[in-house]
Amino acid sequence: MIRELFKRLHLRDRQLARVVNIGTPYLWLGLFFLAPFAIVLHISLAETALAQPPYTSLWEWVDDGVLQVRLNLQNFVTVFSDELYLAAFLNSLWVALVCTILCLLIGYPMAYAIATAPERRRVILLMLIILPFWTSFLIRVYAWIGILKPNGLLNNLLLSLGLIDQPLTILHTQTAIYIGVVYSYLPFMILPLFANLTRLDFSLLEAAADLGCRPFKAFLKVTLPLSLPGIVAGSMLVFIPVVGEFVIPDLLGGPDSLMIGKMLWTEFFSNKDWPLAAALAICLLGILVVPFVMMQRLEQRIGGDEL
Amino acid sequence: MTNPAERRKLEPWQDPKAAPYVRIDHVTKKFGDVYAVDDVSLDIFQGEFFSLLGSSGCGKSTLLRMLAGLERPSAGRIYIDGADVTDIPAYSRPVNMMFQSYALFPHMTVEQNVEFGLKQDRMPRKERAERVGEMLALLQISELRRRKPDQLSGGQRQRVALARTLAKHPKLLLLDEPLGALDKRLRESAQFELVNLQERIGITFVTVTHDQEEAMTMSTRIAVMNAGQILQVDTPTAIYEYPEYRFVADFIGLVNLFDGRVMETQDDQVLIESSLGRRLHMRDLHPHAIGTPVTVAIRPEKMQICSTYQENGINQVKGVVEDIAYLGDVSIYRVRVSPEMLVEMTLTNVHPRTEQALTWGQEVAMEWSPTSGVVLTE
Numbered sequence: 141m142i143r144e145l146f147k148r149l150h151l152r153d154r155q156l157a158r159v160v161n162i163g164t165p166y167l168w169l170g171l172f173f174l175a176p177f178a179i180v181l182h183i184s185l186a187e188t189a190l191a192q193p194p195y196t197s198l199w200e201w202v203d204d205g206v207l208q209v210r211l212n213l214q215n216f217v218t219v220f221s222d223e224l225y226l227a228a229f230l231n232s233l234w235v236a237l238v239c240t241i242l243c244l245l246i247g248y249p250m251a252y253a254i255a256t257a258p259e260r261r262r263v264i265l266l267m268l269i270i271l272p273f274w275t276s277f278l279i280r281v282y283a284w285i286g287i288l289k290p291n292g293l294l295n296n297l298l299l300s301l302g303l304i305d306q307p308l309t310i311l312h313t314q315t316a317i318y319i320g321v322v323y324s325y326l327p328f329m330i331l332p333l334f335a336n337l338t339r340l341d342f343s344l345l346e347a348a349a350d351l352g353c354r355p356f357k358a359f360l361k362v363t364l365p366l367s368l369p370g371i372v373a374g375s376m377l378v379f380i381p382v383v384g385e386f387v388i389p390d391l392l393g394g395p396d397s398l399m400i401g402k403m404l405w406t407e408f409f410s411n412k413d414w415p416l417a418a419a420l421a422i423c424l425l426g427i428l429v430v431p432f433v434m435m436q437r438l439e440q441r442i443g444g445d446e447l
Numbered sequence: 448m449t450n451p452a453e454r455r456k457l458e459p460w461q462d463p464k465a466a467p468y469v470r471i472d473h474v475t476k477k478f479g480d481v482y483a484v485d486d487v488s489l490d491i492f493q494g495e496f497f498s499l500l501g502s503s504g505c506g507k508s509t510l511l512r513m514l515a516g517l518e519r520p521s522a523g524r525i526y527i528d529g530a531d532v533t534d535i536p537a538y539s540r541p542v543n544m545m546f547q548s549y550a551l552f553p554h555m556t557v558e559q560n561v562e563f564g565l566k567q568d569r570m571p572r573k574e575r576a577e578r579v580g581e582m583l584a585l586l587q588i589s590e591l592r593r594r595k596p597d598q599l600s601g602g603q604r605q606r607v608a609l610a611r612t613l614a615k616h617p618k619l620l621l622l623d624e625p626l627g628a629l630d631k632r633l634r635e636s637a638q639f640e641l642v643n644l645q646e647r648i649g650i651t652f653v654t655v656t657h658d659q660e661e662a663m664t665m666s667t668r669i670a671v672m673n674a675g676q677i678l679q680v681d682t683p684t685a686i687y688e689y690p691e692y693r694f695v696a697d698f699i700g701l702v703n704l705f706d707g708r709v710m711e712t713q714d715d716q717v718l719i720e721s722s723l724g725r726r727l728h729m730r731d732l733h734p735h736a737i738g739t740p741v742t743v744a745i746r747p748e749k750m751q752i753c754s755t756y757q758e759n760g761i762n763q764v765k766g767v768v769e770d771i772a773y774l775g776d777v778s779i780y781r782v783r784v785s786p787e788m789l790v791e792m793t794l795t796n797v798h799p800r801t802e803q804a805l806t807w808g809q810e811v812a813m814e815w816s817p818t819s820g821v822v823l824t825e
Contacts, residue, residue, distance in 0.1 A: 180819070238588070334797055341550065343546050343548055343550040344515050344550050344552060344553075346537070346546070346550065347544075347546055347550035347551075347552075348547075348552075348563070349516075349517070349537040349538045350515055350517070350537050350538075350542075350543055350544045350612075351538075351543065351563050351564035351567055351611070351615065352538050352539075352567035352568060352615070353538055353563070353567045357567075361563075362552060365554045366553070366554055372705075440555050
């Protein structure tokens, strides 16, 4: 189809194919990342106004053809000086870190088990990992409210087993956020790890054993270093979205949970302070770029050897 | 001529008092319902270069993996140096294996690969560095020490794999198709290197191969396997010249097989009425009773052009050259002797090919001597 089009345009196939090949991702990035980013950056430098949209313009014509540009940095000053935002950032990073580690600890053995399972069982196990995606994310998180609430499934089970006398308060705590996040993001850890571990040459482990290495040490010396690209990919896929996660802290964490995604939501929709919300978003992006670049570096360093 | 004592040293399996270094005692390995190795018993002696030869799926690799401890026998015991190692895991056995794929650790340099086994033994750093240097020098790969496996050629990888297995100074070295990944020329030089190395360091080698040429060049003895069982264990010469089974004769090199029936026997001489409609006179080392159906196996290079051909002559056959395979040093002639039978004859190309007398469609008579083949029943 596209070829036909090229021919009609009297362009050489290869030349145009190259333009399309390189151009498409750039177009995509420009349209759906750079343009929105520019808009958000633009809003973050404006002031709140009782208008539609609720912020002032950055530039206006004053007399004699002079263009006056007003960049308001107050929003960024607020973000960095108000301890509430700082605490929210730190807590978000902490939650993301804890959840990434938990996902890794739970996900690695699962990915390993799937990768080493017989072919037929592997397909079923992979299906089970992907199956939850068939239900809406929101519904699955709501379901956790029913499980975790004071007279919910979990508490009733523990009470009936006689393990506790009083219902545990889990819902609306940080623990509930951990549970919800780990549950929701586990597949994003398992899938890249699985993809990596299926490519692992198990004769390497036999070679290690043959050279006198016990199974656990062989895991540490051979399997783990070789699966590092999978660990990095999975960790990024969990860490980065969890830092900005809004739905889970809002539903499971209750009104007092300090997560930056939730702050952003509040500023944007409740307080109608678009410029401050935009400044928060810019800062969040800035924070996420750091681990992203670090991991990219790491992946390049180790990736060249075995990928 | 070697005296008997020397002969015992060179061929310890001839010495009834010699204790085997590796003893495989009625070992069976089942995968589900399939017998990969079926009740195999085998003794291998110190300093041997022993080859397990067979087509793929014959159980030779499984047998080797059981020696390494990577598979557990379903039944039977394995002894190494007198000790029962059947239940000892791979990481505690005094055995090292070179894998068919080489299984080099891709995230480690050549040096680190070779050092890996030594580290597991907690060898002191200084000693370790010395040993690694020694191994790299032995296999002439010192200049590659900082490279990673994906920066090496096939031949270099093979050397690294060998250095890694040799580094621990194992008493028994197992090689799984060690030269399988190399091209023919590299392979030939590697074969000689392996044999030299084995003679120099004097350890026991057990190797698995499907390549009969490789087995012939390198081995002190060969075990020919088929369908999980060992058919014959012998020196390369004996395996080639005196096969005990049709399968062995057919598997190693080219062979002409003539079916027939024993007519007369006298001492170790036997007269056979063959399906060619001719009589064959052979020496038979295991005399068979009159009337036994037998197969006579003659190698193509034992065939000679016959100058005094007679109708119904003994050990003679006549046919028409149908096919010539020119191999440079020799040519293989496929001669149609009856509508259902082709006989192969190998002749050395003494004269340039263009000046040779024998050509397509030509009638040729062939003969062989009674000692140039064997009489088989199975």
